[in-house]
Each structure stands twice: as structure tokens, then as C-alpha cells.
Amino acid sequence: MKMWNLKLGSRLFWLQHRLQLCRVYSQAQLIEQLPKAFSLESASTTSTVTQQIQRILKRFPSEIRPISKMDDIPFTPEVLTNHILSYYKSICNDDSKKRLFYAYLVKHLGPDRADVHKAAKTLTGMYSKEYYDSSKLLRAEIQLQNVLSPLYIEIFRWIVQKNGGLKALVDMRSDLLSIIRDSNEEGTLVHDLKELDVHFRSLLSQWFSxxxxxxxxxxxxxxxxxxxxxxxxxxxxxxxxxxxxxxxxxxxxxxxxxxxxxxxxxxxxxxxxxxxxxxxxxxxxxxxxxxxxxxxxxxxxxxxxxxxxxxxxxxxxxxxxxxxxxxxxxxxxxxxxxxxxxxxLSPVPGFRKWLEAHLHSCINDSRVFKISLEKLQELKILCPDQTNIHSFLQHVLDTNDWSATASARMNALKQPLMSLCAKYLVNEKRRGFALNPVANFHIRNGASLWRLNWLADTSPKGLKDSYGIMANYKYDLSCMSEYNQHYVLQGNIHFSDDVGKLLND
Missing domain, CATH: 3.40.630.150 (Malonyl-CoA decarboxylase, catalytic domain)
Structure with a gap:
């Protein structure tokens, strides 16, 4: 116990000494020095770093293992990361090899399930005892945390300390997301790749604070x-x-x-x-x-x-x-x-796709998606022979000629489409939050849905995404924090009186 306290005391003394040295630098230099002060290589002893490299090399797949042997070149984090980055650069145009690379990472450098089980069993065994040594309990908790932390995290931390390392990691995660997206099967590998991405995103969130x-x-x-x-x-x-x-x-x-x-x-x-x-x-x-x-x-x-x-x-x-x-x-x-x-002045991507799906359901069963027929009376007058107003509405919207001029059809469509768009943005939720990604982004940031604009984007893309409708989200500095909390904690979306009228139509 005394020896452990001495080690902890020496570590704290080292950190205090390093911070005192950092104070003599300018603010910009201090920011550059702090990550090094708390980096793995600085905060750990040389033997610890060597042990970690040996663990990584021992479990590293032969296909991407460094060619040189430990006896020839001392493998420092820099040597190892240089090799990994060089290898990854050589396969940057080969998607199959990149997929294999990440499969190797999660298979060989992910958490060892046997070690996790052993550490968890040791820790739970201590909790079950009526009396236990607090220092041993702390070591057992640290051991469980260590075996749960994948070895590839250490590689990412070493890479980020290199010049251009952060950009390389951002590009690597982009490749990883593409691999996960294009994976058709749902198996252990895809699950492990998603777990890898969780760790990846957590690290990048810290580095991009x-x-x-x-x-x-x-x-x-x-x-x-x-x-x-x-x-x-x-x-x-x-x-x-x-x-x-x-x-x-x-x-x-x-x-x-x-x-x-x-x-x-x-x-x-x-x-x-x-x-x-x-x-x-x-x-x-x-x-x-x-x-x-x-x-x-x-x-x-x-x-x-x-x-x-x-x-x-x-x-x-x-x-x-x-x-x-x-x-x-x-x-x-x-x-x-x-x-x-x-x-x-924001687009409303997905509104047209959402509406078309519901209109298709309404053709066979009007109870699936209720549209106020009173709001469609003008449109109904234009098509007296149509028995199914939902079918006709879908037919009209499938072509964009209604938006070309200030036609009677365009005027007849304005109110129902604006009302439906308001309901889509405010009422349609996914896991308690706005289904529309742009709405979710701004409302999560503390904005309110202030206004909808008819034919605000008449480009082909605007008509294809949302029939040309765009939204104004308002940022009021005095309310942003309150609106953010209401949305994040309760899923409530703040909107203006004008939007409220559209919701009630």
C-alpha cells in the first residue's frame, strides 16, 4: 500500500512540475504542451509503453505486422504508428483491403472477452465479501477498465500526436462509416465495427471540443x-x-x-x-x-x-x-x-418522401392519413370527376408543373402542403426527437421553428425534397438554453404562433 501511494505521489509531483514548466509559455504554446503532458507516453513509464507495444505486436495480425523485428529496431509508438499509417495509405484505393484492415483491428486488438470475464469475476467476488481491502478493490476496478479498453484506442492516441495524424484519423473514420453502411450482413463483425466506431467517435468528440x-x-x-x-x-x-x-x-x-x-x-x-x-x-x-x-x-x-x-x-x-x-x-x-x-433559411429534406408514402397508404384507406378535405375544396373543384382526392393529389404532386406559374392548382395546394409540412416538422418523431435531420439539428441547438415559406426554393432539388418549402429557425440568445433543455430532456419543440396556426389547420 505504501509503495502504491509513493508511486501515485511521484506521478502527481511529476504532473505538477510539468504544469509549472508550462506556465512560462504563451497561451498558444501551453495548448500545444498540455496534450503531451497528459499523453500516454509521457504519463506512463517507459516500461509500461514497451509492454503495451509488445502486447499490440503480439496480437497484431501477420498481414499488417511491421516487417522489422524487435531485436533490430526498438519499436516506439512513433515507429509503430508510422508503419500503420504507411500501410493504410498503401491500401487507400482498395475498399476490400480496408474492410479487412478494420476486421483485423477489432479481431486482434479489441477487448479480450476471456480477460474481461476474468477481471469482472474478480471484481464481483470482492464486492460480495463483507470486508475487503479498498486498495485491492481499486486495482481490480482499474484492471477491469483496462481490459475493457481496446488496444486500438492506444494506437489512435499515438497517431493523433503525429503531424497530420488527426486528419488521418478523420479520414479513417470516414472509411469505417462507409464500410458499416455498405455491410449487408448483420453478424459479429458488423457489431464489432460499430463498437469500434463508438470508441472512434468518443475520441474525436474529445479532440474536437x-x-x-x-x-x-x-x-x-x-x-x-x-x-x-x-x-x-x-x-x-x-x-x-x-x-x-x-x-x-x-x-x-x-x-x-x-x-x-x-x-x-x-x-x-x-x-x-x-x-x-x-x-x-x-x-x-x-x-x-x-x-x-x-x-x-x-x-x-x-x-x-x-x-x-x-x-x-x-x-x-x-x-x-x-x-x-x-x-x-x-x-x-x-x-x-x-x-x-x-x-x-433551411431546407426540409425528406418531406416529399414522407408525404408520398402516406398518400400512397391513403389511396386504399383514407383513415391512415387524414387530410382536411375542407382545405382541398379548391383543388376538388378543379377536378370534379375525381372520386379519390388523395389519389388525385398524389398525381398532381408527382409532376412539378403546378409550381411553374401562379396557377389555380398552386394556390389550391399551398395551404394543405404548408399545414402538412408543419405537422411533419413538429409531430413526426424518431426516438423522441424530430424526424427531420435539419429540424433536429437546429432545435437541439436551441432554435425555435419560426416560419414556413411557400416555394422558397424552386430549384429541381428544392421541389424534389420538399415541394419548394423552406423553414426559418430563429435563434434567440435569451431563450436558446431553455429551448435546448426542453428539447433534449422532454422532446418539446418550440414554435411560433404562425406555425401553430398551420398545425391546427
């Missing part, structure tokens, strides 16, 4: 390589030319990106915003280079976030948007004190 991310505004004077990446990563409204990007960073437009300090000049997430007098109801107006809504920043009252794009598939499922939006709001308020409203 708020303190490691920097907000950067993109202007026409920004480096060309970053501007090109912003154009490439735009996933909502495509950028077709340099004129488009010049318009996006014009005098009444703002583009912001988040970057990571270990991934310089690499956008993590991109936000496009427009400065207007009032919240926009048409994305075509915002994207039109010929339209000039205001002439002075003094007239700006609203900031419209019309595109938010994640730049890396490997960061899927990691919360980044909330940090970006909060920082952008603060930056814009500081630059333009006259700003009063912060809203989005």
Missing part, C-alpha cells in the same frame, strides 16, 4: 486553397463559379468556418449568411447575384444563415454546429450592433 476550434471569417482576400475548399464542401446550394463564391463573400454576405489547431487551413464546418433588412423567404433571391437588397450596413436588421455544411464525413455525429452558430452570432453582433434577428 470547443477549446480546440477557432472561428475564421472567409473573405475574397483569404488564401485561394481555403476558398476552393469552402466551394468544394458546400453541400446545400452548390457553388458553380468564382463569381458565385465572390458573391458569397460580398459586402452583405458573410462566410465563417471552424478550423482545428491540428488541422490548419482545413475547414471543419462552413456557414454562409446574408445580411438583410428582414428575414428572407426565398433562397433564389439570396443566391441571385443581380439582386441587391440593401445599400448600407446601417440598414441591416437580420442575419440569415442559409447554408451550413459539414466538411468531413468522418466527423458525423460529433456536435460542431452549436459552437459555430454561437460564435458567429457573437461575431456578427460585435461587427453590426443594429442586428436584431438571427434566423436560418
Amino acid at each position: 470547443h477549446g480546440f476550434l477557432d472561428l475564421q471569417q472567409i473573405t475574397w482576400q483569404s488564401p485561394c486553397d481555403i476558398i476552393e475548399k469552402v466551394s468544394e464542401y458546400e453541400a446545400v446550394h452548390s457553388i458553380r463559379s468564382w463569381k458565385d463564391i465572390k458573391h458569397r463573400v460580398g459586402p452583405f454576405r458573410r462566410v465563417f468556418i471552424l478550423t482545428h489547431r491540428n488541422m490548419p487551413r482545413e475547414p471543419i464546418i462552413v456557414l454562409h449568411s446574408a445580411l438583410t433588412q428582414s428575414p428572407s423567404s426565398s433562397v433564389q433571391t439570396l443566391l441571385n447575384r443581380q439582386v441587391h437588397e440593401i445599400k448600407s450596413l446601417d440598414n441591416v436588421r437580420s442575419a440569415v444563415f442559409y447554408s451550413i455544411s459539414a466538411a468531413h464525413k468522418g466527423l458525423s455525429g460529433i456536435e460542431l454546429g452549436n459552437s459555430l452558430i454561437l460564435q458567429v452570432v457573437e461575431a456578427l453582433k460585435k461587427e453590426i450592433p443594429s442586428l436584431q434577428q438571427f434566423v436560418t
